[in-house]
Amino acid sequence: MLETLRKNRRARLTQGFLAGLVFGVLLEKGGVGNYDVILGQLLLTDYTVLKIMLSAVVTGMLGVHAMKSLGWVSLHPKPGSFGTSIVGGLIFGVAFAVGGFCPGTAAAAVGSGHLDALFGGLAGMIVGSALFAAAYPELKKSILDTGHFGRVRLPELLKVNDWVVVLPVAIAIVGLLWWLETAGL
Amino acid sequence: MGWFGAERWSPYTVGIGIGVLSWLTLLLSDKFIGCSTPIARVAGMIERLFRGEKAASRPYYKLFPPTVVWDLMFLIGILFGAFISARASGTFEIRWVTDLWVSRFGDAALLRVIVGFVGGILMGIGSRWAGGCTSGHGISGTMQLAVSGWLAAICFFVGGIITAKLIY
Numbered sequence: 001m002l003e004t005l006r007k008n009r010r011a012r013l014t015q016g017f018l019a020g021l022v023f024g025v026l027l028e029k030g031g032v033g034n035y036d037v038i039l040g041q042l043l044l045t046d047y048t049v050l051k052i053m054l055s056a057v058v059t060g061m062l063g064v065h066a067m068k069s070l071g072w073v074s075l076h077p078k079p080g081s082f083g084t085s086i087v088g089g090l091i092f093g094v095a096f097a098v099g100g101f102c103p104g105t106a107a108a109a110v111g112s113g114h115l116d117a118l119f120g121g122l123a124g125m126i127v128g129s130a131l132f133a134a135a136y137p138e139l140k141k142s143i144l145d146t147g148h149f150g151r152v153r154l155p156e157l158l159k160v161n162d163w164v165v166v167l168p169v170a171i172a173i174v175g176l177l178w179w180l181e182t183a184g185l
Numbered sequence: 186m187g188w189f190g191a192e193r194w195s196p197y198t199v200g201i202g203i204g205v206l207s208w209l210t211l212l213l214s215d216k217f218i219g220c221s222t223p224i225a226r227v228a229g230m231i232e233r234l235f236r237g238e239k240a241a242s243r244p245y246y247k248l249f250p251p252t253v254v255w256d257l258m259f260l261i262g263i264l265f266g267a268f269i270s271a272r273a274s275g276t277f278e279i280r281w282v283t284d285l286w287v288s289r290f291g292d293a294a295l296l297r298v299i300v301g302f303v304g305g306i307l308m309g310i311g312s313r314w315a316g317g318c319t320s321g322h323g324i325s326g327t328m329q330l331a332v333s334g335w336l337a338a339i340c341f342f343v344g345g346i347i348t349a350k351l352i353y
Contacts, residue, residue, distance in 0.1 A: 002212075002213070005213050005214065006213070006214060006215045012214060012254070012255050013253065013254075013255065013258045014258075015210070015213055015214045015255065016214065016216070016254070016255035016256065016257070016258030016259045016262065017258040017259070017261060017262040017265075018262065019206060019209070019210050019214070019216075019218065019259055019262060020258060020259035020260060020261060020262015020263045020264075020265070020266060021262040021263075021265055021266040021269070022202075022206055022262075022266060023203065023206060023218060023259070023262065023263055023266060024262060024263035024264065024265060024266020024267040024268070024269075024270065025266040025267070025269065025270040026194075026199045026202045026203055026206070026266075027199075027263065027266075027267060028266070028267040028270035028271055029191065029193060029194040029198075029199055029270055030193070030194065030196060030199035030200075031193050033267055034283060035283045035285065035286055036283045036284055036285040036286070039285055039349055039353070040285070042342075042345040042346050042348070042349035042350075043346075043349050043350065043353055044346065047196075048196050051196035051197065051200060052196045052199050052200040052203065053200065053319070053323055053324055054200065055196065055197050055199070055200020055201050055203075055204065056199075056200040056201070056202075056203035056204045056207070056324050056328070057200075057204070057324060057327045057328045058204070059200065059201045059203075059204025059205060059207075060203070060204035060207040060208065060324065060325075060328035061204075061327075061328040061329075061330070063204065063205070063207070063208040064207065064208060064211055064328060064329065067208065067211065067212060072212060073211050073212060073215070074215075075329045076215075076216075076217055076329070077326065077329050077330075077331035077332075077333065077334070078316050078317055078321070078322065078326055078331060078333045078334065079316070079333060080316060080331070080332060080333025080334075080336060080337065082336075084314060084315055084316050084333075084337075085315055085316070085322075085332075085333050085336035085337045085340065086336060086340050087314060087315075088311055088312070088313075088314030088315025088316065088337065088340075089311070089315045089322075089336065089337040089338070089339070089340025089341050089343075089344065090311075090340050090343065090344040091307060091310060091311030091314055091315070091344070092308065092311030092312055092314075092315050092318070092337070092340070092341050092344065092345075093311075093340060093341045093342065093343060093344015093345035093346070093347070093348060094307060094311070094344050094345070094348045095304050095305075095306075095307030095308035095310075095311045095312075096304075096308065096319075096341060096344070096345040096348075097304075097344075097345045097346075097348035097349040097352060098300065098303060098304035098307060098348065098352070099300070099301050099303070099304020099305050099307070099308055100283075100286075100301070100304065101301070101304065101305070101308065102220070102221075102308060102312070102318045102319045102320075103220035103221045103223075103224050103260070103308070103312060103318050103320075104220035104260075104263060104318065104319065104320045105319075106305070107220065107260055107263040107264050107267065108263055108266075108267040109267075110264055110267070111263065111264045111265065111266065111267025111268040111269075111270075111271060112267055112268070112270075112271040112276065112277060112278075113271065113277050113278045113279045113280055114280060114281070114283075115279060115280070115281055115294075115298075116281045116282065116294070116297045116298050116301045117301065119298050119301075119302070120297065120298040120299070120300070120301020120302040120304070120305055121301045121302075121304070121305045121308075122224070122305065123302060123305060124301065124302040124303065124304060124305015124306040124307075124308065124309060125221075125224050125305045125306070125308050125309040125312070126224060126227055126228045126231060126305075126309060127228070127302075127305070127306050127309060128305060128306035128307060128308060128309020128310040128311075128312075128313075129221075129224050129225040129227075129228035129309040129310075129312075129313050130228040130229075130231070130232055130309070131306065131309065131310060132225075132245070132309065132310045132313040132314060133225065133228060133229065133232075133243050133245035133246060133313070134243065134245075136243070136244060136245040137244055137245075139314070144314075149332055149333075151331070151333070152331075152332050153329060153330045153331050153332065154330040154331075154332060154335070155330060157332060162330070165330055166330070169330070177197075
C-alpha cells in the first residue's frame with residue numbers, strides 16, 4: 001500500500017495538497033505569515049520563528065532517523081557547495097529581511113489576507129526564480145559548483161553512525177530552546 | 186471557539202506539528218517539505234505561457250519541470266490551509282501593511298508592495314541559488330543533518346540579521 005501511495009499520481013497530488021493544508025494551518029497558527037514576526041526574529045526581539053524551526057527540526061530529526069534505522073524510508077539530502085549554500089544563503093537572508101517573507105510564509109500570509117505577500121512577495125519570487133533560471137547556465141559554469149560537497153550529511157562527514165550526531169544535536173537544540181524560555185526570549 | 190479557532194498556538198506545538206508532518210510526508214509520499222521548488226515551476230509555467238516552448242526548454246526547467254507535482258500541490262495547500270485557519274479564528278483580513286512596517290515606512294500600500302516585490306525577486310533568486318528555502322533547507326535539510334541544509338540555514342540567518350539591523 002505504501003508503494004501505491006508513493007507512486008500513484010493522483011494519490012501523490014492529494015497527499016501533497018493535504019500536507020500543504022496542514023502546513024498552512026500550522027504556519028498561520030504559528031503567526032509566521034507576517035512581516036512583523038519574521039523581522040522580529042531577524043532583529044532578535046521575537047524568537048517565534050527560531051522556536052518553531054528548532055522544535056520542528058528536533059522532532060523531525062528523531063522521527064526520520066528512527067524510520068531510516070527501521071528501513072522504512074530513505075533520506076533525500078540536497079546537494080550543495082560553498083557557491084550555492086553560502087552565496088545563495090546570504091542572498092536569501094538579505095531578501096528575507098527586505099521583503100519579510102520566504103516562499104512558505106508568503107503563501108501563508110496570502111491565505112490570511114496580506115495582499116502585499118501576493119502582489120509583492122509571491123509575484124516577486126516568481127520573477128526572481130525566472131531570472132535565476134535564465135542566468136543558471138552561466139552561474140553553473142562560474143560559481144555554483146565552487147567548493148562542491150554534494151549530498152553529504154554530517155554523520156558521513158564525521159564517519160560515524162547517525163545517532164552519534166542525532167542525539168547530541170537533539171540535546172543541544174532542546175537545551176537552546178530551554179535557555180531561550182528561561183531567558184524570557 | 187475551540188483549539189482550531191484559536192488565534193495563535195504555541196511555537197512548540199507548531200514546530201512539533203511540522204516535525205510530525207515531515208515524518209508522514211516522508212513515510213507516505215517519500216517527500217520532504219519544501220516551498221521554493223514549486224515557485225520555480227510556476228515561473229517556468231508562466232515563462233512558457235508568454236514566451237513559448239523556447240523558454241520552457243531552459244536547462245534549469247529540465248531540472249525542475251513546470252509540471253503539477255507533489256510540491257506544487259503542497260504550496261497550493263498552504264494557501265488554503267492558512268485561509269481556513271485564519272477564517273476559523275476570525276483573523277482573516279485583507280490588508281497591505283503591518284505595524285512594524287508602518288512604524289518605519291508609513292502605511293502606503295504601494296511602497297510596501299514595491300519593496301515586497303523587490304524582496305521577492307531577491308528571494309526567488311536567493312532561494313533557487315541556495316537550492317532551497319527555510320522549509321527545504323532550514324527544516325527538511327537540517328533534520329536530515331545535510332551539510333547543505335545546515336550551511337544554508339546559518340547563512341539565511343546571518344544575512345537576514347545583518348540586513349534587518351541595517352534597515353532598522
